[in-house]
Amino acid sequence: MTVLCRFDDGGTPRYGIVEGERVTAVTGGAFGPWEKTGPRLAAAGLRYLPPVIPPVFYAAGLNYQGHAERASVSASTASGHQVPERAEIGYRANSALTGHNSPIVRPADCDEPLVAEGELVAVIGPGGVPRHATREQAKAAIFGWTIGNDVSARGWQRADRTFWRSKNSDTFKPMGPYLVTADAVDPLSAMTSLAVDGAVAASFPTGDLLFDPQDFIVAMSRYITISAGDVIWLGTDETACVVPGQAISITIDGLGTLSNPVTEEKLINE
């Protein structure tokens, strides 16, 4: 098992291998083989970046029974929601990505709490996925795992035709802190928990998915070429509300903790 992070080294993004409280910069990018270069750095002092910038950013959306049922009850638009019967993937935008410890900035004209959704993220490896993949090929294509926070503004989510600002405003997609290789970790048997200012607000078994990563990859590969570095966010069960001034942390056992303070956009000419 290798635990990688991606960090800002004076303006240059670098990958590093994480060992305890120390990080050593490496060559070899996200997929290795890695060769250590430079000194061991204090992990706490780094500016973390999203572990990958995906060619395509996939997101399952509703993928837990409880979350889908609650979403159906609370939906106030004509479109409503239903518990999905098939593995149908959705999309998010790279422009919304941010790293561990960076602020989630609530837009100036958003006056509701933001909803944090803690998600397991599969990262596709260097060979991509063959078209019409088998479940075995789908499993082999998963290079590693990370954590995503699918931050949402529910008022906009209900009112808008698309997820453009409700889910894709700048900084609404924290991802990280690490990219953990798939060889010695099984996050589907771990717990996901959400904590606000350090107090656990919700937790759920990560593996209680309606459709697992292989279901999605097999279905997608019938129509779509999935490439190296693509990410698949697998949905959330429980959520937590946060307001500016608070901090939200998502923990998945074995993958670390993705933490982000919530701040408020200040308009210059306000």
Added chain:
Amino acid sequence: MTVLCRFDDGGTPRYGIVEGERVTAVTGGAFGPWEKTGPRLAAAGLRYLPPVIPPVFYAAGLNYQGHAERASVSASTASGHQVPERAEIGYRANSALTGHNSPIVRPADCDEPLVAEGELVAVIGPGGVPRHATREQAKAAIFGWTIGNDVSARGWQRADRTFWRSKNSDTFKPMGPYLVTADAVDPLSAMTSLAVDGAVAASFPTGDLLFDPQDFIVAMSRYITISAGDVIWLGTDETACVVPGQAISITIDGLGTLSNPVTEEKLINE
């Protein structure tokens, strides 16, 4: 005015300047300044690539009064459609992009005609767009224009929760043939036409948009950082149905003609 194309030069993508029937490879990427290198090539012999691979691929969806009204009438799902009242952007996936002259491949299990949607595409320039842009800043941020074909499988579009396979199957997003700089062309005052096997099937004034590019950019920039090379597909009015064996061409005066044959996926073990 500069007319650029991007083409496959023995495995390496290159930009070229198009002059009549000839193309000369250039340095300088999409945004220049360009310096010609190498011989003049026959435009007809090139393998065209999408003129840019956008960091984020935006698409307006319903953005013409007539198309939105027809979509509302034909919608058979609970979600329905409505004529949009605000400039709300959507997304498409880079994995679906293909170039001029490359085939649109209908998936093996898709048994309906494909619907071609001819769209004007705005390409954002090297400076990106400032957050909270004015209309003037939005206009200045448009580096150039190209053509997109938002190929859709309507049965899947109606049946699925998302546009994953109805609009984002491999090859469903032809873009090109050129990137035409914005300095001496006004596609909003031009016509868009769709032709099947060379016979015009539909045409409409490109500028009859519900929301123009500046409307979208201004609205998006309140929440989203729009970057160099991002593309904004602006929607279609009329459409045309095509089946394997036919060819679909989209023409916007001043931007050229984007042509693609339609073929059928052949499964190897069929």
